[in-house]
Amino acid sequence: MEEKLFKFIQDTVGKVTGKRGLVYDTDFVKDLGLNSFDIMNVVCAFEEHFDVEIPNRDVWQLRQVKDVIEYMIRKGITDV
Amino acid sequence: MTLPNEIIVYIFKENDILGREERLIRAAQLYCQGISCASGEERVGECIDKTHFQVEKTPLGKPYFPQARELHFSISHSGEYWVCAFGPGEVGVDIQEHTMTRSETKQEATVRFAKMAHRFFHPVEAEFVTLESFYRFFGVWTARESYVKYTGQGIDASFSEHCVIPDTKEHWPELTPPLPGPAVSWQAQGVWFWETVFEENYTLCICAEAEMPCRVVWLTEEESV
Numbered sequence: 001m002e003e004k005l006f007k008f009i010q011d012t013v014g015k016v017t018g019k020r021g022l023v024y025d026t027d028f029v030k031d032l033g034l035n036s037f038d039i040m041n042v043v044c045a046f047e048e049h050f051d052v053e054i055p056n057r058d059v060w061q062l063r064q065v066k067d068v069i070e071y072m073i074r075k076g077i078t079d080v
Numbered sequence: 081m082t083l084p085n086e087i088i089v090y091i092f093k094e095n096d097i098l099g100r101e102e103r104l105i106r107a108a109q110l111y112c113q114g115i116s117c118a119s120g121e122e123r124v125g126e127c128i129d130k131t132h133f134q135v136e137k138t139p140l141g142k143p144y145f146p147q148a149r150e151l152h153f154s155i156s157h158s159g160e161y162w163v164c165a166f167g168p169g170e171v172g173v174d175i176q177e178h179t180m181t182r183s184e185t186k187q188e189a190t191v192r193f194a195k196m197a198h199r200f201f202h203p204v205e206a207e208f209v210t211l212e213s214f215y216r217f218f219g220v221w222t223a224r225e226s227y228v229k230y231t232g233q234g235i236d237a238s239f240s241e242h243c244v245i246p247d248t249k250e251h252w253p254e255l256t257p258p259l260p261g262p263a264v265s266w267q268a269q270g271v272w273f274w275e276t277v278f279e280e281n282y283t284l285c286i287c288a289e290a291e292m293p294c295r296v297v298w299l300t301e302e303e304s305v
Contacts, residue, residue, distance in 0.1 A: 016181045035158055036225055036235060037176050044196055056200075057237040 001078065005069045008080040012049070016041045024066045050077055083150065084111065086293040087167040087286055091278065093300075094162050100155075104164055105133045106299070108151065111166040142232035154229045158282070165286055172230030172287040174222040175278075178215070178258060186214065193217035200224075202243035208252055215283075219255035220244065222285035223273050230271060230287040244268050244287075265291065 010022045019032045028034045034042075043054055046068075052075060062068050090107035092098065098106070132148045145151055152171050155164045159177030180189040190213040197209040197217055201224070209216045223244040228234055245252055246268050253266040255275065263276035274294045275285040286294055 015183075018182060033157070035156070035176075037158065037179075037221060040196065040200060041181065044192070044199065047199075055237065056235055056239045060235060 174225035
């Protein structure tokens with residue numbers, strides 16, 4: 001499941017921001033140089049795909065790819 | 081020290097040879113050029129020790145100079161540009177390239193931005209954006225970002241609660257089209273906004289406590305080293 005989620009995050013970030021080369025420890029701001037607009041775009045793409053809402057207060061806790069994977073699993077997302 | 085009574089935004093290209101810390105120090109030195117110290121001594125920016133410009137962050141992430149608390153600044157980056165704004169009081173700055181996702185048409189992006197406005201913006205802003213989604217979206221987005229940087233609050237649970245444009249339609253700002261043009265300014269939330277498209281498809285917005293002169297300074301690689 002983690003691998004599927006990782007692949008989904010990789011594809012979504014690539015499609016929305018054009019950034020490639022993600023690994024589990026990739027930090028969206030420090031390593032990819034994403035700004036708030038990029039991150040909100042990615043959040044919207046996730047929300048639309050999974051039909052969930054990610055509260056703003058949670059968004060900035062999701063610094064690395066692995067944080068997003070853990071968050072999605074906690075949200076009960078079991079398939080992409 | 082008496083700081084200039086103006087806000088200056090320094091614009092750097094992301095692909096120059098300077099690191100972000102060096103850019104910030106360079107801009108701080110330029111802003112401080114010619115300021116008068118309490119002793120009356122005139123200091124030239126170059127001579128101000130770089131240790132004055134060591135950055136720390138507040139618990140909510142707003143950067144500041146602990147050894148030069150009177151010097152206020154804010155940082156933003158998007159696309160090819162990295163900018164920092166300096167002012168004599170609290171300031172927030174944001175730039176944003178008018179980007180779309182890969183393979184998305186402008187029409188599709190416009191629909192998506194209208195949705196994003198309803199998701200992240202205040203209802204009044206969402207209405208304002210819906211009338212002309214593409215460019216107004218970036219105008220409001222940069223204003224929101226500059227506001228939360230000004231307050232130091234950052235994006236938190238209350239992000240959607242503040243409206244950064246006037247409540248009434250007759251006072252809505254005439255946000256600029258995608259090409260560079262004159263700046264537009266307005267007041268909302270008890271603060272002042274100054275917005276311009278400084279280069280084609282890049283919106284820049286400043287938020288400050290009160291109206292004051294604003295200036296954009298481009299720093300080429302030669303000028304910035």
